[in-house]
Amino acid sequence: MVPHLTILGVKPDLLLLVVISWSLLRGAKEGMIWALVGGIGLDLFSGAPFGTSTVALVALSLLAGLGELSVFRTHIALPLIATLIATLAYNLFFLLLLYARGCSIAWTDSLIKVVLPSTLLNVLLAPFIYKALYWLHRRTGPEEMAW
Amino acid sequence: MKHLPTRSTVLIILILLSLAGLALDQNERLQPFEDLALRFVVPVQGKLTSLANSLSDLTQTTRDLRELRRRNEDLQSLADSLMIENVRLKEIESENETLRRLLNFTQANPTHSYKAAEVKGRVIGRDPSNFLSYLIIDLGSQQGIEKGMPVVAERGLVGRITDVGSNWAKVMLIIDPSSSVNALIQSSRATGVVEGHVGGSLVMKYIPQGETVNVNDIVLTSGLGGNFPKKLIIGQVTTVQQRDIEMFQEAHIRPTVDFNNLEIVLVITNFLPADFERLVP
Numbered sequence: 001m002v003p004h005l006t007i008l009g010v011k012p013d014l015l016l017l018v019v020i021s022w023s024l025l026r027g028a029k030e031g032m033i034w035a036l037v038g039g040i041g042l043d044l045f046s047g048a049p050f051g052t053s054t055v056a057l058v059a060l061s062l063l064a065g066l067g068e069l070s071v072f073r074t075h076i077a078l079p080l081i082a083t084l085i086a087t088l089a090y091n092l093f094f095l096l097l098l099y100a101r102g103c104s105i106a107w108t109d110s111l112i113k114v115v116l117p118s119t120l121l122n123v124l125l126a127p128f129i130y131k132a133l134y135w136l137h138r139r140t141g142p143e144e145m146a147w
Numbered sequence: 148m149k150h151l152p153t154r155s156t157v158l159i160i161l162i163l164l165s166l167a168g169l170a171l172d173q174n175e176r177l178q179p180f181e182d183l184a185l186r187f188v189v190p191v192q193g194k195l196t197s198l199a200n201s202l203s204d205l206t207q208t209t210r211d212l213r214e215l216r217r218r219n220e221d222l223q224s225l226a227d228s229l230m231i232e233n234v235r236l237k238e239i240e241s242e243n244e245t246l247r248r249l250l251n252f253t254q255a256n257p258t259h260s261y262k263a264a265e266v267k268g269r270v271i272g273r274d275p276s277n278f279l280s281y282l283i284i285d286l287g288s289q290q291g292i293e294k295g296m297p298v299v300a301e302r303g304l305v306g307r308i309t310d311v312g313s314n315w316a317k318v319m320l321i322i323d324p325s326s327s328v329n330a331l332i333q334s335s336r337a338t339g340v341v342e343g344h345v346g347g348s349l350v351m352k353y354i355p356q357g358e359t360v361n362v363n364d365i366v367l368t369s370g371l372g373g374n375f376p377k378k379l380i381i382g383q384v385t386t387v388q389q390r391d392i393e394m395f396q397e398a399h400i401r402p403t404v405d406f407n408n409l410e411i412v413l414v415i416t417n418f419l420p421a422d423f424e425r426l427v428p
Binding site: 118 | 276324346
């Protein structure tokens with residue numbers, strides 16, 4: 001259904017948002033499980049070489065997992081910044097992959113038509129996904145010490 | 148001891164009074180008494196009648212309400228079933244329309260001999276990435292689909308098969324950045340290569356300088372390279388970039404196919420792309 005959901009001319013990377021949020025909340029280990037399962041699902045439906053999305057998502061979940069240790073973990077700015085960086089890295093990874101396959105990339109067009117709108121869309125959606133997963137984390141995770 | 152009047156005595160008195168009343172009424176002597184009595188009774192009678200009517204209306208309303216509720220439920224159920232039927236018929240009508248257009252397309256392009264070879268595939272998935280443009284259709288090797296077969300819709304070229312499973316196949320759309328199609332401008336016969344770009348646009352490259360390319364010119368497949376059959380519509384020229392210092396011209400193409408709303412496509416199964424690898428010694 002998600003491929004049909006187009007906003008600002010691009011599709012939201014919902015799985016990327018879930019992986020980043022979960023990695024921030026529960027660490028890289030659990031984030032990687034989402035990345036692995038979801039990435040395989042994406043790869044099955046994608047025309048990119050199999051494993052492209054899986055590798056990209058696992059790498060990003062590893063990086064986002066570092067945020068679990070941050071004292072700002074519960075601050076809303078953390079998922080926003082993490083989503084911004086992750087979306088840019090994810091898009092750059094795909095562009096480099098296409099370039100490596102010999103495709104002629106219109107870099108300015110790609111930036112204006114895809115990278116910027118999808119980054120904006122993902123950052124706008126990130127708080128909602130993070131809030132929903134935070135609720136799930138509180139319900140399923142270990143008790144946290146309240147300050 | 149005082150004697151109480153017996154029942155028959157009372158009866159006789161009442162009969163006599165009635166007869167007297169009748170006699171007096173005949174002579175219209177009773178009129179003033181009648182008038183006086185009715186003057187007090189009529190308003191009360193009016194109120195009582197109105198109350199009785201109201202009570203009657205109330206019971207009728209309750210009955211009507213029950214009946215209306217039942218009829219409303221029946222009508223609601225009928226409306227629901229009609230709505231479902233309507234949706235189903237609209238879907239059938241839409242599918243019928245698409246199939247009719249596809250049939251018209253195959254009849255308008257008899258050179259590709261679609262009749263014997265055409266296979267209809269339903270689009271069941273799209274690429275989740277923002278950079279790639281692929282479709283998944285519900286046809287695979289079981290239906291005779293092979294890698295490289297061209298895919299078309301009623302409005303023109305869609306792409307080609309890149310991966311085949313037993314009952315599915317991936318179609319690389321011509322707007323995918325990895326796609327390139329040998330093409331020609333219909334009016335001037337100028338040749339070039341139509342490439343897909345990120346964001347879903349099409350650019351026709353390598354058009355020799357000196358060739359005339361105009362806005363709104365139709366772009367068709369040229370058949371060169373053997374990847375696609377000839378004369379399939381790709382799109383229409385929207386802008387032309389021509390610089391004297393460059394070797395070739397470029398033209399931006401608006402595809403005729405609406406890639407976002409594809410539901411049914413045709414796979415041309417009697418055309419296989421030329422395999423040049425076999426020619427290399």
